[in-house]
Amino acid sequence: MNLLTAAWVPIQDKGLYEKITVQQLLCGEKERDICLPRDDMELACLQLLSAITQTLFTPENKKSLGKYVTQPLTPEVYLAAIQDKLNWFDLDHPDTPFMQFRGVKSTSATPMNKLMAGVADGTNKTFVNPQGLIEGLCHGCVAIALFNAANNCPSMGGGFKGSLRGSTPITLLIKGKTVRETIWLNVLTEETINQMMPWYEATKDQVPNYLTPINKGGTIQSSAIGLLRGLLWQPAHFELLPATSEQQICSCCGCNEQVYTGFNKEKFSYTIEGVWPHPLSSRIFTIKAGNKKEKFPSFTTRAPTWTHMSRLVVDQQTEKGGQQAAPVIQQARQFIASEKMQLIVGGYRNNQATILERRHDLFSLKQGWTEHGEVIHRLIETGLSYKQCLINSLIAFKNGRKKSKQYEEIKGAGINLVQNAEENYYQQTENLMQQGLAQVHFEAPEDDLDALQQQLKSIVKDLFNQATAPYRQEPKMLKALAMARRSLHKYLKNLEPQGEKNE
Template structure:
């Protein structure tokens, strides 16, 4: 199967599933929305489509990009963009198969479920991933899974490298009115690429690493990696076993030849520096005069909105800061509009996937004029959570030589409850806030957050309110909670007077 010439993109239109070609999609010949049984596979498919569009049809400037958003490619434009690159995207090419290497040595083939995040490890549950989900994958699902494994998943363990952005990075995509427009909203112009990677023009002739080959134990600088190589970087040495006779794909259900295994082998190299991926934000810290950058990831159970400021706001402080997702930064330069984001990724423990994330965020019109409001909102919401946590910690631990605590650790469970009960508040505030005059909307949000904190504190301490020996702990922790809330109000939170807990 060739990704540039054959029908492999799984879509649904008018309730009917089908597979269409990249040409049909970009030339406006067929329409539809991505349709796969797993959200992470759909998300990976969209990333793969964006990468193909970016490499084949990079617009020169803002004018060219806007034209692409408004008008489909002509057949001639599509053919010209693919010229000389078709062999790069052939899944079973005799020499340079897509995202693979020929001649991989392994004692025995690895089952296909190792290519689908969370299916083969100990955290898998039948009600999340049905048994046999990856027993035999069609060419389309295999291509998507290969790309997902290379860019979004943890490595396969010791001796295997993680992707270009490290293990389980957060990926951000801008959503538009339809699938074709969504691809173009996530493509950088040549001007934007030169801004993000000054070496862009000098590395235009590069081919994907699985085509040009990679020397074992080589040392590579991020600034030597071009756009094509970076967007189709294969960190592991994989080779699919020959496809089996036609049957139903265990993932998407479509009929066709299926793959049941692949060979893999360890292959070491090192990359120094950080390659600026178009769909990822970057954070940095200054240590001993050196700037250290990395990509945000889901390392805890905290909801995605906790990371939102890092994804869309440019923040430069003396010793730390963050750089927004490049495609979001480009949209900001194109002009104000409502911003609809898809945010996805995994949370892992080494090679084990613990959780899949795929969320939608809407930012009201004007976000691009005052993005610092987003940073303030996220930071303040976190401070309300911390006020509850600190008060419950005092209630649990007490204060030495003054009073004893309950001895029951309530902080972790009530962190979870706080996030659960404020999720919709945060999303609604971001979606409807008046960025030009945000004070009233922010005050309303902070007042609601305070109410949640007070309610949860009451809920947590209610079982102990009738115990005389707990009265000091209860009164002291309640007093501290009000102190924390009053301090937040003085810093710009809700200006209502604190109510009794």
């Protein structure tokens, strides 16, 4: 199966599921939504389609990209572009199969569920994922799974390398009005590539590392990896076992096709020095003693995606560090600056090799976002500051107060209410913060930010009362409760605009 010619792209057409070719998608013959049962597989499918399109067509400049976005390709242009890339995307190529290496040595085959993030890892997973959930994957789903494992998932443990972006990076895609438009909006022009990757011209003719393998145990400079080689980088040594001779039901999409039921894997280590600038990821960095250390943000806590939005779309730098938006966002500032923008943000939260949570969110940014990143930063900081008011007051309730010259000692309740209150805060503010990002008037945001503060203040007060309600009748806890309530009002007062504080 070749990804450039076969029908593998899963779409929903008027309620009916079907698979189409990349040609049908880019040439505008079929235009529906990507459709898979798992949201992470849908996101990986969009990533793979963008990588394929970048490989076949790298626009020279903004004007060329605009033409691709607005006008579907002709079949003749598409067929001409794929001729010298067919070997790159052949899933069963005898020598260089897509995202695989021939001759992988393994004592036993690995079941297919190991290729799907979060299905087989960890213990007690049978309560969530029944045994046999992923027994076989069709050609299209296994290609997406291979790409997802290489780009978005933790490694398979010691001796296995993870993606160029680290363990579980946050991926950001610009969403267009159609799937075809979405794909093109996440393709970089040569102008943008040269800005983010000065070594682009010297490396533009490189091929993926599964076509020209790297040396085991070697050291590679990130600046020696070209754009296309990096987009299709396979960090692990995998080799699919031959597909079944008879058709079976694919465990992911449910189609009736030949399926793959296992693969071989072997440990293969090497070292990448430096950070490769992935088009779909922002970077955060610290500066110590003049040395700059970069990394890609990831979901490390249960905090919702909106808490990361500032670092995903806003550039910021201080003497100690900063953040840089993803290259596709930097390009979009010139390309769609006069329009609102929708973003698809996704990734995993993990504990080493174990997937704890999947994320897949859609955000909107109102017109003006390109010039007013400080407003986005203020909005996010506002949401986080009110959460911290709630947390600090509940910590005071738990710990009490030590005796000082100014205050008497107050014994704390000794009850930790923080985790539940924090989760409730995030649940109750999720829609509010998303609406704030989508509706704030960037040119004159004060009224919108003031209104947001009042809503958050009300939510915090309600959550504090809700968390402490069971202890209001406990005489031993009354002083701690009163002190915590005073602390809450003090924290909230400090967040009010200066004019309101003085009234």
